[in-house]
Amino acid sequence: MVIYGVYIVSKSGGLIFNHDHNVPRIENEKTFNYPLDIKLSYENKKIVVSFGQKDGINVGHVLTAVNGNVVIGRELENGKDVFELLEQPDSFPLSLKFSRARMTTNEKIFLASMFYPLFAIASQLSPEPRCSGIEILEADTFRLHCYQTLTGIKFIVVAESSQSGIEILLKRVYELYGDYVLKNPFYSLEMPIRCELFETNLQTLLENVEKSGTGSV
Amino acid sequence: MTIHNLYIFSKNGTLLYYAEWNRLNKSGITKEEEAKLMYGMLFSIKSFVNKISPLDPKEGFLYYKTSKYTLHYFETPSGLKFVLNTDNASQNARELLQQLYRDVYLEYVVKNPLCQLNEPIQSELFKLKVDELFKKSPLFLSRAI
Numbered sequence: 001m002v003i004y005g006v007y008i009v010s011k012s013g014g015l016i017f018n019h020d021h022n023v024p025r026i027e028n029e030k031t032f033n034y035p036l037d038i039k040l041s042y043e044n045k046k047i048v049v050s051f052g053q054k055d056g057i058n059v060g061h062v063l064t065a066v067n068g069n070v071v072i073g074r075e076l077e078n079g080k081d082v083f084e085l086l087e088q089p090d091s092f093p094l095s096l097k098f099s100r101a102r103m104t105t106n107e108k109i110f111l112a113s114m115f116y117p118l119f120a121i122a123s124q125l126s127p128e129p130r131c132s133g134i135e136i137l138e139a140d141t142f143r144l145h146c147y148q149t150l151t152g153i154k155f156i157v158v159a160e161s162s163q164s165g166i167e168i169l170l171k172r173v174y175e176l177y178g179d180y181v182l183k184n185p186f187y188s189l190e191m192p193i194r195c196e197l198f199e200t201n202l203q204t205l206l207e208n209v210e211k212s213g214t215g216s217v
Numbered sequence: 218m219t220i221h222n223l224y225i226f227s228k229n230g231t232l233l234y235y236a237e238w239n240r241l242n243k244s245g246i247t248k249e250e251e252a253k254l255m256y257g258m259l260f261s262i263k264s265f266v267n268k269i270s271p272l273d274p275k276e277g278f279l280y281y282k283t284s285k286y287t288l289h290y291f292e293t294p295s296g297l298k299f300v301l302n303t304d305n306a307s308q309n310a311r312e313l314l315q316q317l318y319r320d321v322y323l324e325y326v327v328k329n330p331l332c333q334l335n336e337p338i339q340s341e342l343f344k345l346k347v348d349e350l351f352k353k354s355p356l357f358l359s360r361a362i
């Protein structure tokens with residue numbers, strides 16, 4: 001039973017809260033000889049694997065370190081270009097470290113605003129009248145549950161597909177939101193949520209649910 | 218259990234085939250516009266799922282569910298996309314889509330030299346077979362309206 005994250009999206013589609021709960025870190029370090037048997041490319045200011053999967057290094061993984069030196073953009077800390085380094089046979093063997101790209105806060109905000117039209121189009125394209133937006137979205141690695149309140153705020157939980165009872169959890173998060181966010185005199189609506197009490201209570205709730213299921217909440 | 222409608226998209230987003238059985242709500246836009254909207258939504262969902270997924274996705278997006286219907290999605294490695302809307306009680310719609318690909322699309326479109334790939338499917342035989350497959354399926358039970 002794993003819950004990966006909780007997101008709250010305001011009525012106008014902005015991300016007002018996000019909490020990463022248990023995101024597994026996928027990292028692989030491996031020594032390579034010349035020539036490289038995987039294809040790397042530079043996109044979105046990151047060096048990513050574009051072809052060739054082996055030993056847990058998959059397409060889309062980001063190069064994070066070369067011989068223990070951190071990669072920033074396409075350069076090493078000392079200003080050397082990584083692609084130039086990889087083309088020189090005498091610099092090998094090299095130990096390269098790859099990890100699955102983690103979402104930055106900016107990307108999260110971007111994704112939250114992307115979910116908003118998806119939600120709306122899903123209800124527009126409905127073959128049945130008076131349909132809600134997306135409630136559950138399932139992929140092979142996770143399941144996303146979305147609960148929209150009457151006031152238009154969306155609570156989104158990303159969890160493992162086998163995790164049950166998320167609907168109850170979502171309502172409990174809503175309750176916490178009502179108790180600790182809306183009753184906070186320093187909170188203005190539609191703005192990012194920075195309430196310590198809310199975060200601590202949410203954290204406890206998520207841990208409880210993971211440990212003993214939703215029966216306890 | 219009901220099957221509402223079916224879309225087949227090519228890898229570059231052309232609507233190859235559309236069929237509907239029980240559809241109460243017309244979206245109020247033309248079929249072409251609707252197909253573009255649908256493809257755009259699926260394209261966004263795919264990239265959304267790729268980014269938000271905590272682990273490396275293999276098949277990626279499988280389905281989404283709203284209060285009234287479920288959209289099942291099946292994509293072949295060649296980029297062909299099958300989209301089926303059913304009600305929420307329907308199970309195993311994915312197998313049905315795989316069956317549609319294997320037994321109907323491959324047999325009556327790919328093996329038909331007169332069918333141009335990546336263009337809307339005109340074959341009457343294909344239409345007939347799709348209809349047959351879905352009406353035979355246990356998911357297909359039209360309600361009395």
